[in-house]
Amino acid sequence: EVQLLESGGDWVQPGGSLRLSCVVSGYTFSSYGMNWVRQTPGKGLEWVSGISGGGRTTYYADSVKGRFTISRDNSKSTLFLQMNSLRAEDTAIYYCAKAVEAILRGWDYWGQGTLVTVSS
Amino acid sequence: QSALTQPASVSGSPGQSITISCTGTSSDVGGYNYVSWYQQHPGKAPKLIIYDVSNRPSGVSNRFSGSKSANTASLTISGLQAEDEADYYCNSYASSSTVVFGGGTKLTVL
Numbered sequence: 001e002v003q004l005l006e007s008g009g010d011w012v013q014p015g016g017s018l019r020l021s022c023v024v025s026g027y028t029f030s031s032y033g034m035n036w037v038r039q040t041p042g043k044g045l046e047w048v049s050g051i052s053g054g055g056r057t058t059y060y061a062d063s064v065k066g067r068f069t070i071s072r073d074n075s076k077s078t079l080f081l082q083m084n085s086l087r088a089e090d091t092a093i094y095y096c097a098k099a100v101e102a103i104l105r106g107w108d109y110w111g112q113g114t115l116v117t118v119s120s
Numbered sequence: 121q122s123a124l125t126q127p128a129s130v131s132g133s134p135g136q137s138i139t140i141s142c143t144g145t146s147s148d149v150g151g152y153n154y155v156s157w158y159q160q161h162p163g164k165a166p167k168l169i170i171y172d173v174s175n176r177p178s179g180v181s182n183r184f185s186g187s188k189s190a191n192t193a194s195l196t197i198s199g200l201q202a203e204d205e206a207d208y209y210c211n212s213y214a215s216s217s218t219v220v221f222g223g224g225t226k227l228t229v230l
Contacts, residue, residue: 046221061218095165104213106171
């Protein structure tokens with residue numbers, strides 16, 4: 001059974017940093033791209049970032065480029081999102097999601113999400 | 121990265137068919153056959169129901185189908201059931217290697 005479990009969400013002040021993790025099990029982690037997608041409570045979904053199976057290729061939404069860094073440790077089947085210079089508008093539930101095939105084309109397994117709150 | 125346009129809400133009676141549209145531009149929906157659709161029930165994570173415009177992942181009911189014409193993609197749900205009541209989101213691969221989502225559509229089964 002495929003499982004994705006996010007952690008690391010917390011309350012942080014504007015300008016602060018957080019590191020999210022997503023531990024995966026049930027498939028060969030290194031064979032598939034991964035993404036982070038966020039959702040403001042009660043609102044819509046927003047793609048944040050994606051990474052290739054080997055970790056060499058990364059993609060970012062303009063809204064987080066230069067502030068967030070996606071990475072992965074395939075030996076530990078874990079995906080990360082380092083978030084710096086956090087802003088109030090980054091407040092959201094953050095989901096990790098596995099790519100069906102290519103990184104940015106369809107995500108078939110999702111975690112349950114972890115809540116990030118940016119507020120003074 | 122402008123959001124794709126979806127109707128805020130649609131409704132239908134059990135057994136009927138409904139269609140949800142997702143309109144973008146030639147830089148996203150119209151330029152690539154990489155549109156996906158997700159179903160989200162309250163308090164749950166999104167679930168992939170269509171990818172690459174019209175492909176269904178294994179385990180997804182064949183009552184769900186996808187299509188595309190020019191800059192507009194569509195999700196059709198046939199034989200509407202009470203359990204289909206949820207929010208539906210489209211997304212598309214876009215130029216400069218990004219992904220853009222629609223604003224979401226709330227489906228009400230009457």
